[in-house]
Amino acid sequence: MQKSVLILGLGLIGGSIALSIKQEYPQVSIIGYDRDENTLKAAKKLGVIDDKAESIVAAEEADYIIFSTPVIQTLELMNQISTLSLKRDVIITDVGSTKGSIAAEGERLFTGSNGVFVGGHPMAGSHKSGVTAARARLFENAFYILTPTSKESAEAAEKLKVLLKGTNAHFIDLDPQQHDSLTGVISHFPHVIAAGLVRQAEILQESQPLTSRLAAGGFRDITRIASSNPAMWRDILLQNKEELLKLFQQWQGEMDYVRTMIEEEDAAKIYTYFLEAKQFRDGLPVKTKGAIPAFYDLYVDVPDYPGIISEITGYLAEEEISITNIRIIETREEIYGVLRLSFQSEADRMRAQRCIETKAKYDTFFME
Known part of the structure; x- marks a missing residue:
């Protein structure tokens, strides 16, 4: 796939979409735009994007444009970009949590002469933010909602699903309302x-x-x-x-x-x-990601003595398992305390459980 993708907004979501596209289609050119120059530099250094856009004019060369900005900012940028000389067949989408106003504005601004708009909402996130937290697997097994409103946008939605194949998300088409x-x-x-x-x-x-x-x-x-x-x-x-x-x-x-x-x-x-x-x-699904980011917590019964936290985190570091949060729920002298470890995914939590029970020999449990 020899295409150019412009991503406006390089936070957790925008960065993760970029990585998932690059993983599936290494030949696709990912161009990033962000109002924060430090974010742009970090994205380039981390290999999240191939190149930096100096301004939104870069949209004129893009085959796909993805708005990964807050809803209000997306509406502003959509109006600005609609005045540019876009490719006739450019496909434009967003990642906002609300779709009514976005879809209506997208349908008004982008017609057959300057591309087609398809509202989007990947229902995944993390308790970390920023491009440094971006990862290609963020959307794996998550629902990715697309909201086509016409025959043209429905066809564009199918092309978007191909572009976003590397997210490994479950795509669902819904009416914006x-x-x-x-x-x-x-x-x-x-x-x-x-x-x-x-x-x-x-x-x-x-x-x-x-x-x-x-x-x-x-x-x-x-x-x-x-x-x-x-x-x-x-x-x-x-x-x-x-x-x-x-x-x-x-x-x-x-x-x-x-x-x-x-x-x-x-x-x-x-x-x-x-x-x-x-x-x-x-009866709600346990492993499927929903609209609110899940908390993948692992509880560990640990003895109350100096160095216990560094011992546990040391074992996890050896296995290259990343922790998103750590908290001591209860520790009193001469009894076991409870250590709560939070992870980014169910897979990381399961790996951590095996690691701790095998190497540290401590009991672990979940609280669903």
């Missing part, structure tokens, strides 16, 4: 709930100083996504406003129902409510 409705439920609204729970705890902290100490365990884990980029979530919520407003209304009804059950002390209904939630949750 359907995409925003689904991601609103399984990604956008959960982030709102997590942030709300944290804010509630923060308010309680003012009168109950023990709050933050007691929240250091399970509460901190179930609200992890509240640590996401606030600027990104501001833009996502505003772009998916209509769907979220519907969800707020539904959620209020759901909470009113729960409140009524508690007020009436209806034990049977409360039990059924939690049972049905458990059954649905337990």
Whole structure:
């Protein structure tokens, strides 16, 4: 495949898409553009891109243009690039978490005379950011949504799937509105709930100083996504406003129902409510990546003595297994503590488990 691909925005997603294309098609020329010159230099040095674009004018020579920038910035860049002399058959896509406004703007700006636009959303991510965290396997087994809105964009979507074959993602075609409705439920609204729970705890902290100490365990884990980029979530919520407003209304009804059950002390209904939630949750796919990045945690029972962390990380380093996060959950003198290690993938977690149990002889376990 002798093609030129311009990627605008060289963060985790843009960098990982570049690497997956290069891995599958070494002959494809990957051109990178980013407003941060240091990011561009790092991308070139790491071999993520073949060359740097000095300006967006580089889009005129591209066969594919991929916007890997925040939604608001993507809309701005789309308008700027649409004024250039693009190749007639150039295929343009994005990676944004909302699709309604992007798809509508793409359809308006890019016609048969200056390319065709196909909305895209790779449902994968990491707890690390930036081009230095980019990796070709980031999207493996993840869902990659494409939102063609016409016959021309449907044909372009099929070509995109060929270009992005190296992602090893599962491609799904959706209507832009359907995409925003689904991601609103399984990604956008959960982030709102997590942030709300944290804010509630923060308010309680003012009168109950023990709050933050007691929240250091399970509460901190179930609200992890509240640590996401606030600027990104501001833009996502505003772009998916209509769907979220519907969800707020539904959620209020759901909470009113729960409140009524508690007020009436209806034990049977409360039990059924939690049972049905458990059954649905337990039936969700375990290994497939979804809209929210999964946490691949491995828990290790370790004795409380100096050097235990360096011992464990040393064994993992020997096997070249990368850790994304490490935390001591509990350590007290003369008893075993729990070390939680987080990894980028299920494969890394399984390798780490074998390594630790074989070399360190410590018991490990998962908490799904």
